[in-house]
Amino acid sequence: MATANKNLSEYDKAQLPDASDLEIGIVVSEWNQAITESLYQGAYSALLDCGVAEDRITRWNVPGSFELTFGCKKMIEEADPDAVIAIGSVIRGETKHFDFVCSATAQGIKDLNVLTDTPVIFCVLTDDTQQQAEDRSGGKHGNKGTEAAIAAIKMAVLGK
Ligand SMILES: Nc1c(NC[C@H](O)[C@H](O)[C@H](O)CO)[nH]c(=O)[nH]c1=O
Ligand SMILES: CC(=O)[C@@H](O)COP(=O)(O)O
Secondary structure, eight states, rough: OOOOSTTTTTGGGSOOOOOOTTTTEEEETTHHHHHHHHHHHHHHHHHHTTTTOGGGGEEEESSSGGGGGHHHHHHHHHHHSSSEEEEEEEEEEOHHHHHHHHHHHHHHHHHHHOOOOOOOOEEEEEEHHHHHHHHHHEETTTHHHHHHHHHHHHHHHHHH
């Protein structure tokens, strides 16, 4: 199902496990900062709404999406959260750099899920246009940060 047919912000708290004792890490890329801050706010608000304690949410920033893998790895090593949300926004430019950044970031986050015992949630928008990114970070298609927070809660409990 394409995002166009699914609102990213919809969730049913009644279907979620107790999140009151969860520690959640969030690593945020500074590239396309207006988009990533909107994604972060979506994730942060949903975590609080679902019962995660404010003082159990840890945020770190990294320069770009390519650095998300290292930032999440260090957070897992140093803070040992129950799950980590990796937030980024990659928007296609004139060259093939978009393809390499998206592929490396997706593979790196996948590797963390394989090589560590901590779920790492892929909250990285990979868009052809600024409008597509805005539509998925609090626009007409909802907020992927909200979707990522719900996934983080579910995976954190599954991984315990
Ligand atoms: N163009 C985008 C980038 N590029 C930067 C890389 O992520 C990386 O920080 C750099 O290559 C140094 O290692 N990053 C994004 O997150 N979004 C983009 O659109
Ligand atoms: C995803 C990127 O790295 C890209 O936005 C950089 O733009 P360009 O391909 O024009 O250098």
